[in-house]
Amino acid sequence: MQSPAIPPSTERREGVVIETDVNLKPYNTFGLPATARRLVRIREELDVRRVVDHPELGRAPKFVLGGGSNLVLTRDVDAVVLKMEIPGLRVEERDDCWIVEAGAGVAWHEAVAGSLALGVPGLENLALIPGTVGAAPVQNIGAYGVELKDRLENVDVVDLTTGRRVTLPAEVCRFGYRDSVFKQTGYGGLAGKSVITKVRLRCPKPWQPQLGYLDIERKMAETGISAPDAKQVFDWICEIRRAKLPDPARIGNAGSFFKNPVVSAEQCRDIITRDPHIVHYPMPDGSFKLAAGWLIDACGWKGKSVGGAAVYEKQALVLVNRGEARGAEVVTLARAIQESVYGRFGIRLEPEPVVV
Structure with missing residues (x-):
């Protein structure tokens, strides 16, 4: 439950500027109410090390916040919020590719548009995806035939316990569909243990358009x-x-709310027998990806709501904030959709956003 609004305050302790009782509503694209007990703006890599070395903050749990575009806040955040605001965009040209280097706090779409303005093609299919550059590898963002893993060269990561920086190449990031080592909590997983400070993207020469969509x-x-x-x-x-998709600046949302489920060829044939019009895509391994938005729409959810949370009337895959929605209402709506789709198709939809 969210606490009553308290005017924020700022103080400097041991070289770290700490903001207290910060309203997080402007910092999540769903526009959900929540308060950060303590927030530190990370504007350079050294700021992370200052937090780690801080006598009070160093041992406290950390919560990394980028653009807040993949987040459902259901409560106030007691962990120290690291608000990633590291700037910078530069291009290095090589014989076989361009390397685009961007700070973790740069808006992803600005990085795409900025690299194109600098004469570098290769990221255009990922245009207009909300969020920051630092969050892109975490989610392995993707759209229109291209995923982040197809373009990643490496990332700079700072350990939240030791403050040590390491550079991780793409091959150790354990990328999957909307997944990476940065989301994983099991053996070798880095969720909650590190923060990305810089990302380098590889755009190959010669450029080839990705048009198969x-x-x-x-x-x-x-x-x-x-x-x-x-x-x-x-x-x-x-x-x-x-x-x-609705503009988060006008209608609060977190983009596509559910992952497109992947099923076996046998499962796909069974569903097609019952619903011949289902939207599906063949995968290289013989499985099939189903359009989650189509499944939700087929269950009659488009336009329906729970409190202030609703299913977008133009795209059933998107949940929106119709006004003063609470995180709990978004979660209740999402669970109802999951049960409905499972009841009809026998498929469990998995949410994309992180629920806090």
């Missing part, structure tokens, strides 16, 4: 452009996403 193919047919350049693909992706 139905929405992009429709744009090609509509415009008659069969060989788009990177800027054209970027513009198409922005148009497609804006038509489907």
